[in-house]
Every structure is written in C-alpha cells, then in structure tokens.
Amino acid sequence: MTSTSGPITAEQLLATTLLRFATAGSVDDGKSTLVGRLLHDSKSVLADQLEAVERASQVRGQAAPDLALLTDGLRAEREQGITIDVAYRYFATPRRRFILADTPGHVQYTRNMVTGASTAELAVVLVDARNGVVEQTRRHAAVAALLRVPHVVLAVNKMDLVGYAEPVFARIAAEFTAYAASLGVPEVTAIPISALAGDNVVEPSATMDWYGGPTVLEHLETVPVSHDLAACPPRFPVQYVIRPQTAEHPDYRGYAGQITSGLLRVGDPVTVLPSGRTTTIAGIDALGRPVDTAWAPQSVTLLLADDLDVSRGDLIAPTAAAPAVTQDVRATVCHLHERPLRVGERVLLKHATRTVKAIVKELPYRVDLSRGLAHERGPAALEVNDIGAVVLRTAEPLPIDAYADSRLTGxxxxxxxxxxxxxxxxxxxxAFPESAQGAAGAEDGAAAQADDAGWDF
Structure with a gap:
C-alpha cells in the first residue's frame, strides 16, 4: 500500500495522532540519508530548505542533492559528514503527525541517543546490509530496551549494494530479532530499504518484490501508539502554589502543574507525597475555568478539600494507587558526563519537580555491551556513555515509580x-538483571563511603 502524502488540511491535522520516534545507527549506515529521504519523499521539505541542501551539495562536489544535509544541521556535522547532536524534526502526513529525533551513531555520542529516545514511542535502528549487526547496533538495541521504547523498527539499509538479496536481509533480521528478544524488546519490525534510492522508505520498492511488508513511512503511520497516559495511575507533580490573596479570591489556594499520567476527578481521594497526608480533590481549574475531570498531559490547578502543607516538588496521587516512598533508590543509569561517577559521590537527584541531595552508595555493575549483556561487577566508576546499576541514598523520601510502570515518574x-x-x-x-553472562568481580564500596559529613542520610 502506498503511503498517503500531499497537502494537509487543518481539519486533517487536528484529527491525527502524534508519534514520537528516534532514529539510530552506526556511522555511515545512512541514517541521516534515510531521514532526509523520509522528509523529502513525504513532501515535508520547504523549497528554501531544499535549495540550501542543493547549494551545500554542490560546494562538496556532489552532482545530486545530499538529503542527509536536511538533518545534519551543525556546521561540524556538514563538514565531517556525520551526526553529532540530536536533530529534532517535525512533519506530518494526512494520517499522523511526527516528531523525530535523529541521534548520532558514534559510540562517544551514545548519551545523545538516550536523550533522543527518552520520550520516543518507536525507535528506527539502521543496519548496513554489507556489515550486518555490529556492536553499535547491539548498543542501540540495548538503549531502546533500557528506555522501554515499545516499538523497534530494524531498517536494513543499502540493499542496493548487496544486489537486493533476500537471504542477506533474512539473516540480519533473524540475528537482530533474537538479540532484541533477549533484551526484552516487545516488538521488532524488519524492513529492507535503500535510503539513497528511496526503496521502501515512502514508496514500495520495484526491485524487492519478495518483500510484502509495509514501507517505513507506512509503518510509522499505522503503528499503534499503545502507551495511553490517561490509562496509567494518576500522578500530579506540584510545580507551583497559587495564592492570589486578593479581595476577589481571599481564600484561594491552588496547586498548579501538569498531570504526567492518569485521570483526575473532583471528589477523588488523594494522598500528598512524601508527607502521606490524605484529602480529596475539591476542584480542578483548566484554562481558567472549573472542570470536573482532567487527564494527562493537561496542565491544571488542583484545589484540595483540606488545608495541607503542600509545596513545589510534592506529588499528588490517588490514595488507592500511590507510589511507594523511599530513600533508597536502585536504578539502571546511563552516565552522560565526561567526569566519572564514583561510589561516595554527592549529587543532586531531580525527580519530576523535586530535587533532593543524594549519595552514590554502590555501583553494583556495569553492562559490557561488547560481550552481550555481561556484567562487570563492582566497577571503580561509570565512565561517559556507560550503562550500569547504581544504589542511591537520598536525604528526603521520594515517591518514585518503577520505570517499567512509568517512564515519567520512574x-x-x-x-x-x-x-x-x-x-x-x-x-x-x-533493566538488565544479572544472567549467566555476568562477569565475576569484587564489590568494594565501603571505603568510598567515607567522608560523607553533612550528607550522611
């Protein structure tokens, strides 16, 4: 089936759903070319943008426009021909609206993929058909699994350079799907493409009649957006306390914020965390008027039946489904900074609208993606781009969900x-519990826990 594209009316745009997706792939797998082809062939490129790309391509001595330049926006990226930063693009078709995050392929920019995929509902992982699944492919699959991205597309690119051979595609798809399944990825859709020639990107390929599945754009337009925030347990982090104290509203006290998940109604019994005080919702103001019901991701002001001590950083949740409150947080992390993270480090932990002091009490393991999911036990530190486990002790209790239950409050x-x-x-x-692949090692965090004066919780 050919994807629908062309002019979109305002009514069509309002009726469509929104899909956030991220692209990832090793260097020179053609990721930026795929995104450029997707934008170009879906008629989502403005004339002046295309002219700029044509001029830049001519300067580089290329006869045809290099569509990768549509997303490689940094000057350093254009000069080096690689993606460094996350490039966000918005486009739409009559079926759906899209926000895409084009993430870097280099190992040293893995942290950028974490940024781009953190809000994605789908990840497109590119593989060069000539090289197959490589270490960086496994790393990108692991990041998608870590961030609980519900849908993964394997785009086997440069099929034109392997003669559009079905056995090549089948072998790569089987290997990647098996590895992704071991990570807990719930769904993989494999599509053979040539981003340079446009095969199976927006239009079906005339040279791969053995493939009967969707094109990349068709799959993006039809994949179910399964994560319904309104169906999750309600969570309302308080951002601001509103007390106008005017003659018109002498006793008004509202709590403003964005509902991160779930649905709230007037009369619902709720608990304010971390204090644990209970009350009921007396009113909900949305866009300056009272409403009976509000749901994620609306920004509203809640009025409570009782005069409680509620401030920025508190979390309001239904009493029957409130998250556990703890000062001991065990988590899987991706370290983003060049400075290593070590046991005993004093940090600030920002969760939703709350920021508290914390100490790194333990680094149980680092995941060695070069050896599957092997665990390096008790590493001395987590270096930049490392994925591993940490145990934290916070100065104040935190109402934190498991990330598997909520990507926002987890x-x-x-x-x-x-x-x-x-x-x-x-x-x-x-995210990655220890398996038989786990590498043995000593865990020694006691010595590094010294010198915690003022931070001993």
Whole structure:
C-alpha cells in the first residue's frame, strides 16, 4: 500500500495522532540519508530548505542533492559528514503527525541517543546490509530496551549494494530479532530499504518484490501508539502554589502543574507525597475555568478539600494507587558526563519537580555491551556513555515509580551540586538483571563511603 502524502488540511491535522520516534545507527549506515529521504519523499521539505541542501551539495562536489544535509544541521556535522547532536524534526502526513529525533551513531555520542529516545514511542535502528549487526547496533538495541521504547523498527539499509538479496536481509533480521528478544524488546519490525534510492522508505520498492511488508513511512503511520497516559495511575507533580490573596479570591489556594499520567476527578481521594497526608480533590481549574475531570498531559490547578502543607516538588496521587516512598533508590543509569561517577559521590537527584541531595552508595555493575549483556561487577566508576546499576541514598523520601510502570515518574537525573551540570540519566528499577553472562568481580564500596559529613542520610 502506498503511503498517503500531499497537502494537509487543518481539519486533517487536528484529527491525527502524534508519534514520537528516534532514529539510530552506526556511522555511515545512512541514517541521516534515510531521514532526509523520509522528509523529502513525504513532501515535508520547504523549497528554501531544499535549495540550501542543493547549494551545500554542490560546494562538496556532489552532482545530486545530499538529503542527509536536511538533518545534519551543525556546521561540524556538514563538514565531517556525520551526526553529532540530536536533530529534532517535525512533519506530518494526512494520517499522523511526527516528531523525530535523529541521534548520532558514534559510540562517544551514545548519551545523545538516550536523550533522543527518552520520550520516543518507536525507535528506527539502521543496519548496513554489507556489515550486518555490529556492536553499535547491539548498543542501540540495548538503549531502546533500557528506555522501554515499545516499538523497534530494524531498517536494513543499502540493499542496493548487496544486489537486493533476500537471504542477506533474512539473516540480519533473524540475528537482530533474537538479540532484541533477549533484551526484552516487545516488538521488532524488519524492513529492507535503500535510503539513497528511496526503496521502501515512502514508496514500495520495484526491485524487492519478495518483500510484502509495509514501507517505513507506512509503518510509522499505522503503528499503534499503545502507551495511553490517561490509562496509567494518576500522578500530579506540584510545580507551583497559587495564592492570589486578593479581595476577589481571599481564600484561594491552588496547586498548579501538569498531570504526567492518569485521570483526575473532583471528589477523588488523594494522598500528598512524601508527607502521606490524605484529602480529596475539591476542584480542578483548566484554562481558567472549573472542570470536573482532567487527564494527562493537561496542565491544571488542583484545589484540595483540606488545608495541607503542600509545596513545589510534592506529588499528588490517588490514595488507592500511590507510589511507594523511599530513600533508597536502585536504578539502571546511563552516565552522560565526561567526569566519572564514583561510589561516595554527592549529587543532586531531580525527580519530576523535586530535587533532593543524594549519595552514590554502590555501583553494583556495569553492562559490557561488547560481550552481550555481561556484567562487570563492582566497577571503580561509570565512565561517559556507560550503562550500569547504581544504589542511591537520598536525604528526603521520594515517591518514585518503577520505570517499567512509568517512564515519567520512574526517571530521574543526577546533577552536580556545584555547578548544576547533568551527570547521569536514571531509570528506577533494574533493566538488565544479572544472567549467566555476568562477569565475576569484587564489590568494594565501603571505603568510598567515607567522608560523607553533612550528607550522611
């Protein structure tokens, strides 16, 4: 089936759903070319953008426009022909709206993929048909699994350079699907493509009649957006306390924020965390008017029946489905900063709208993706781009969900308290439990826990 593309009316745009997706692939797998082809063939490129690409391509001595330049926006990227930063693009078809994050392929920029895929509902992982599944392919699959991306597309690119051979595609698809299944990836859709020639990107390929599945765009347009925030347990992090104290509203006290998940109704019994105080929702203001019901991701103001001590950083949740409150957080993390993360490090932990002091108490293991999912037990530190497990002790109790249950209230950041630099992205719970592949090693965190004066929780 050929994808629908062309002019979109305002009514069509309002009726479509939104899909956030990320692309990833090793260097020179053709990822930026795929994204450029997707934008170009779906008629999502403005005339002046295409003219700029044509001029840049001529300067580089290329006869035809290099569609990769549509996403390689940094000057360094255009000069080197690689992707360094995450490039976000918005486009739409009559069937669906899209926000894509084009992420880098280099190993040293794995952290950028974490950023781009953190909100994605689908990940497109590219593989060069000549090289097959390589270590960076496995790394990208692991990041998609770590971030609980519900849909993964394996795009086997450069099929034109292997003679459009079906056995090549079948072998790569089988190997990747088996590896992804071992990571817990729930779904993989494999598509043979040639981004340079446009085969199976937007239009079906005339040279791969042995393939009867969807094109990349058709799959993006029809894949179910399964993560319904309104169906999850309600969570409302308080961002701001509103007390106008005017003659018109002398007793008004509202709690403003964005509903991160679930549905809230007037009259619902709720608990304010971490204090544990209970009350009911007396009113909900949305866009300046009272409503009876609100749901994620609306921004609203809640009015509570009782006068409780509620401030920024507190979490309001239904009493019957409130998250556990803890000061001991075990999580899987990706370290983002060049400075290593070590046991005994004092950090700030930012969870939703709350920021608290914390100490790194233990580094149970680092995941060695070069050897499948082998665990390096008790590493001395987590280096930049490392994925591993941490145990944290916080100064104050936190109402934190497991990341497997909520990608929003189960995630957090570790921040340098001295300068506010983001150090680590964390996902509460364990994504890659130890298996028979786990490498033996000594765990020694006791010595590094010394010198915790003022931070001993």
């Amino acid at each position: 995630s957090f950041l570790l921040i340098d308290p001295a300068d506010g630099t983001t150090l680590t992205a964390g996902m509460a719970g364990e």
